[in-house]
Amino acid sequence: MKYLFYAVAALVLFASPAASAPIAGLFGELWDQNNTFERRFIGEVEAFVNDPANTPDATFRSTEVNYPRGMVAQNPIVVPFDDFLGDDSDSLSVVSGPTFEPGNDFIMRLSGFITLDAGLHTFAARVDDGMLLKIDGQEIFRLRVDGSDVTSYSNLIMTTVALDGGRMPIELIYFDNAAANFGVRVDVDGKPIGGDMISTGRTSVVPLPASAWLLITGLLGLASFRRSRVS
Structure with missing residues (x-):
């Protein structure tokens, strides 16, 4: 019984920390408005x-808030999302419809968590047409409110805000509406939001290492052998 106890303890030791791992990046959702x-x-x-009735047409994982690929001098535009998303297109999953190649009318939402130090942070954004960025419930940018604040990707918009720091929820909503150019990029303290500073808040299952199974099997075998000798 002592060996059986050790086997169970080993299973808990190996499996518990590795049962799940946080998924890096931000959870992305796309709505194609089909012009x-x-x-x-x-x-x-x-x-x-935010209306539950409006489910996204596709989802993906955003590794960096840096999507300038819609910046082309032509109108109308038809840019497949695997071009717009660049490397992030590897995670693109179409929810509705056999294909998903939007024109220049679409919405994108990114959500998850961002980790920053407490204190002042400078945010810089390029966006065409509109964007809402919230961190820890605080609005960082609200652009294209009523048409008087028309934005262009070529214009850099900056603001400095104080944050409590730590792991904070982040949400970015971006849209483009009938324009020749489109794209969005957001930097914090001089570099794009991405990398180790962001996570989706979701987890993925990590398989138990083969070495752990070998150890557990060996301990169970010892327990069985000991019982057979005692009997």
Whole structure:
């Protein structure tokens, strides 16, 4: 019985810490408006994505908030999302419809967590057409509110805010509406939001290492052998 106890303890020791691992990046959602976009301002877009009835057309994992690939001098534009997302297109999963190649009317939402030190942080954004960025419930950017704050990817918008720091929820809502150029990039303290500073808040199952199974099997074998000798 002593060996059986050791086997169970080993299983707990090996399996518990490795049962799941946080998924890096941000959870991305996409809505293709199929050139029928009726929401021209960020408040309308925010209401749309927060309506449970409006499920996304596709999801993906964002490794960095840096998507300038819509910057082309032509109109109308049709850019497949695997081009727009770049390397992040490897994680693109289409939820509805056999294909997903939007024109220039679409919405993107990124959500998860960001880890920053407490104190002042400088954010810089390039966006066309509109964007809402919240960190820890605090609005960092709200762009394209009523048409008076028309944005362009070529214009850099900056702000400095104080944050409590630590692991904080982050949400970014971006949209493009009938324009020749589109894209979005957000930097914090001089570098794009991405890398180790962000996580989806979701976890993936990590298989138990083969060495752990060998150890557990060996201990169980010893326990069985000991019982057979005693009997």
